[in-house]
Amino acid sequence: MMLKIENLHAQIGDNEILRGVNLEVAAGEVHAIMGPNGSGKSTLANVLAGHEAYGITGTVRFEDEDLLALSPEDRAAAGLFLAFQHPVEIPGVGNLYFLRMAFNSVRRRRGLEELDVMGFLALAQERMKLVEMDRSFMSRSVNEGFSGGEKKRNEILQMTILEPKLAILDETDSGLDIDALRIVAGGVNALRRPDRAMIVITHHQRLLDYIVPDRVHVMAGGRIVRSGDKDLALELEEHGYADLGLEVASDRSASVGATP
Amino acid sequence: MTTVTSTARTSATAAPTVAELLSRLGFRPSGPSPAWLTQARHASLGWATARGFPTLKDEDWKYTRLGPLLDVPFERAGDGDGAGRRVSPAMIDALTIDAASTRLVFVNGLFAAELSLLTDLPEGVTVTNLASVLAEGGAGLEPFFSRPFGEYDHAFTAINTVLAEDGAFIQVAADALITAPIELVFLSDAHGPPVMANPRSLILAGPRSRVAVVETYAGTSGGVTCTNAVTQVVLDEGARVEHYKIQDEPDAAFHLALLDVRQGPGSRFSSGSVALGSKIARNEVRVRLEGEGAEAGIDGLYLPRGDQHHDNPILIEHAAPRCTSRQLYKGIVDERGHGVFNGRIIVWPDAPGTDASQTNKNLLLSDHAEVDTRPRLEILTDDVKCAHGAAVGALDEEALFYLRSRGVPYEAARALLTYAFARELLDLIESESLRTHVETLVAGRLSTDSDGTGAHSGD
Numbered sequence: 002m003m004l005k006i007e008n009l010h011a012q013i014g015d016n017e018i019l020r021g022v023n024l025e026v027a028a029g030e031v032h033a034i035m036g037p038n039g040s041g042k043s044t045l046a047n048v049l050a051g052h053e054a055y056g057i058t059g060t061v062r063f064e065d066e067d068l069l070a071l072s073p074e075d076r077a078a079a080g081l082f083l084a085f086q087h088p089v090e091i092p093g094v095g096n097l098y099f100l101r102m103a104f105n106s107v108r109r110r111r112g113l114e115e116l117d118v119m120g121f122l123a124l125a126q127e128r129m130k131l132v133e134m135d136r137s138f139m140s141r142s143v144n145e146g147f148s149g150g151e152k153k154r155n156e157i158l159q160m161t162i163l164e165p166k167l168a169i170l171d172e173t174d175s176g177l178d179i180d181a182l183r184i185v186a187g188g189v190n191a192l193r194r195p196d197r198a199m200i201v202i203t204h205h206q207r208l209l210d211y212i213v214p215d216r217v218h219v220m221a222g223g224r225i226v227r228s229g230d231k232d233l234a235l236e237l238e239e240h241g242y243a244d245l246g247l248e249v250a251s252d253r254s255a256s257v258g259a260t261p
Numbered sequence: 262m263t264t265v266t267s268t269a270r271t272s273a274t275a276a277p278t279v280a281e282l283l284s285r286l287g288f289r290p291s292g293p294s295p296a297w298l299t300q301a302r303h304a305s306l307g308w309a310t311a312r313g314f315p316t317l318k319d320e321d322w323k324y325t326r327l328g329p330l331l332d333v334p335f336e337r338a339g340d341g342d343g344a345g346r347r348v349s350p351a352m353i354d355a356l357t358i359d360a361a362s363t364r365l366v367f368v369n370g371l372f373a374a375e376l377s378l379l380t381d382l383p384e385g386v387t388v389t390n391l392a393s394v395l396a397e398g399g400a401g402l403e404p405f406f407s408r409p410f411g412e413y414d415h416a417f418t419a420i421n422t423v424l425a426e427d428g429a430f431i432q433v434a435a436d437a438l439i440t441a442p443i444e445l446v447f448l449s450d451a452h453g454p455p456v457m458a459n460p461r462s463l464i465l466a467g468p469r470s471r472v473a474v475v476e477t478y479a480g481t482s483g484g485v486t487c488t489n490a491v492t493q494v495v496l497d498e499g500a501r502v503e504h505y506k507i508q509d510e511p512d513a514a515f516h517l518a519l520l521d522v523r524q525g526p527g528s529r530f531s532s533g534s535v536a537l538g539s540k541i542a543r544n545e546v547r548v549r550l551e552g553e554g555a556e557a558g559i560d561g562l563y564l565p566r567g568d569q570h571h572d573n574p575i576l577i578e579h580a581a582p583r584c585t586s587r588q589l590y591k592g593i594v595d596e597r598g599h600g601v602f603n604g605r606i607i608v609w610p611d612a613p614g615t616d617a618s619q620t621n622k623n624l625l626l627s628d629h630a631e632v633d634t635r636p637r638l639e640i641l642t643d644d645v646k647c648a649h650g651a652a653v654g655a656l657d658e659e660a661l662f663y664l665r666s667r668g669v670p671y672e673a674a675r676a677l678l679t680y681a682f683a684r685e686l687l688d689l690i691e692s693e694s695l696r697t698h699v700e701t702l703v704a705g706r707l708s709t710d711s712d713g714t715g716a717h718s719g720d
């Protein structure tokens with residue numbers, strides 16, 4: 002099993018956000034996670050990527066390693082990648098410089114050869130073509146002044162450059178126009194391989210037409226309350242979350258947002 | 262009992278008075294200088310003695326404790342004691358931006374001709390050392406030494422007037438355009454008792470002339486030194502001066518400096534600075550906009566760490582209509598470092614149409630780092646546009662996480678974000694060679710020494 006999450010809890014202060022998540026993702030699979038606003042999807046993604054704001058219990062094994070014991074940078078080197086729902090702007094740090102630094106840091110830790118400026122530029126340009134991103138974005142500061150869609154493309158660009166084993170896409174489709182959605186899905190599909198896996202967090206069944214999932218999960222109140230195949234997404238699209246008969250009705254957070 | 266003893270000891274070695282310090286430094290009022298200079302020295306001596314050293318009660322010295330400086334028994338750097346011998350041409354090369362540019366080198370405030378480069382001077386510019394100008398009578402220089410003392414003056418500028426023997430003298434003729442930066446290098450060098458240097462420099466830009474000057478302060482490590490420097494700049498109508506200062510003195514050094522600028526109509530003055538070195542450094546800038554439509558841009562980056570103290574007292578006086586001034590100061594404070602921004606803008610009644618802005622931002626990298634920021638506006642007329650603001654914060658945790666989630670190690674991510682904070686100021690440096698030079702200095706300061714962070718990455 003590439004990723005095995007058991008009884009994962011996460012809290013901030015007294016607020017328990019994840020309340021016992023269980024999830025297994027095998028190599029080669031694509032899993033979609035859907036669920037109401039505030040149900041804990043991004044929190045799960047952040048916890049997996051190593052965000053330090055949460056108090057955490059439970060276990061997460063990534064390729065038989067204790068993921069929770071690793072620093073965020075070690076998780077990246079181990080092959081985990083999170084495309085953020087809200088990528089931060091970093092004024093003063095050039096995009097190209099950052100990308101090369103990230104690439105070489107990861108390569109170094111993976112014991113692979115680093116690339117010099119010219120070598121990296123060639124790679125970056127090839128990957129930029131894949132996500133149809135203009136060169137001019139390379140000379141700008143990381144995400145600074147990027148439109149919502151441009152930020153998402155920059156996330157996918159980073160993913161194609163870092164070549165992770167497990168990519169988590171947190172609402173990468175939100176805020177994308179139809180063309181951008183196709184391009185982003187193309188970038189994702191280009192990365193699909195039997196030894197790679199993906200977790201796609203989304204509110205829209207539409208994305209799943211492009212990136213067809215093996216499993217679909219519904220998260221509510223900090224737990225995965227329902228799992229099924231790709232038809233579950235269609236069902237949700239039609240009936241919303243209200244009809245699911247969520248077994249977390251007593252939970253405060255389950256009542257937060259019934260509409261996606 | 263112990264407490265009583267130590268109190269007694271402290272009072273036994275009480276800080277000296279101005280007169281005591283000057284007598285120890287060997288004031289030689291009857292040296293071979295013009296009569297007006299001897300008079301000016303005496304006047305300054307009298308004023309400083311009466312005034313005394315600044316204390317924490319002085320608004321402009323509130324954050325800088327002078328005790329540690331006044332406790333040191335400084336001597337005057339002598340000409341014949343071998344100072345300068347420890348300074349090699351290779352050291353000068355490392356400190357200068359361009360090995361071929363015009364440069365004046367001073368060791369402990371005294372001109373070092375053998376380390377300077379004065380060949381191929383462009384047309385229309387005089388670059389020499391002040392002592393040689395004074396030796397010929399110093400025609401026209403009297404006003405620079407005999408200015409009446411004002412509210413902002415303090416004992417150290419007066420002490421400089423009393424003791425200054427040498428420094429840079431740069432005079433640019435009307436309409437002359439000097440584009441390659443002239444480099445001034447001031448080295449402090451003590452290998453016996455602590456020494457104090459009092460360099461005095463003048464930069465005089467004629468009407469519509471243009472000149473760029475870089476001042477670098479550094480030193481050999483070992484002894485304790487104090488630099489008490491005064492640089493005076495005068496811009497005639499339409500002149501344009503770009504000034505930059507690098508303060509990278511050894512960690513045991515004391516550095517007090519005043520950059521005093523007077524601007525004529527339509528002149529443009531820009532000054533940037535980076536403070537890296539010294540135990541206690543006070544980098545004072547005063548700009549007086551005296552002619553209509555003059556513009557000044559004053560920027561500074563200070564990076565105290567360890568137990569360093571970097572104070573930036575800035576005074577901008579708008580004394581003529583429709584002048585513009587802009588200040589951007591940033592502090593990156595690490596360990597137990599202490600940064601101070603004490604910026605003051607005064608808009609005098611006869612300065613309508615003033616446009617003034619002042620920004621100070623600070624980044625604290627440790628729990629023990631300290632910053633005091635005091636942006637002050639005093640507006641004595643209507644019809645002005647003034648903006649000021651100050652901020653103190655830590656590194657953006659979310660940005661740090663973002664970088665780490667991409668594989669960038671913690672220390673490198675911190676260094677990257679810290680450098681990004683300084684970036685804005687580095688980008689303001691027009692000259693590409695100077696910018697590269699300063700970037701290297703700042704990056705060198707901020708880069709983390711390998712401390713084994715990457716060592717235990719091999720799973």
Ligand SMILES: Nc1ncnc2c1ncn2[C@@H]1O[C@H](COP(=O)(O)OP(=O)(O)OP(=O)(O)O)[C@@H](O)[C@H]1O
Pocket residue numbers: 013016018036037038039040041042043044045054086254
């Ligand atoms: N740093 C935080 N401090 C306090 N509460 C937080 C914090 N982070 C998340 N939460 C809360 O945890 C809950 C889950 O948030 P999360 O972002 O994981 O939801 P989500 O499922 O991704 O929602 P959306 O679909 O809107 O993106 C929300 O109620 C949110 O307010």
Ligand SMILES: [Mg+2]
Pocket residue numbers: 042043044086171172
């Ligand atoms: Mg979310």
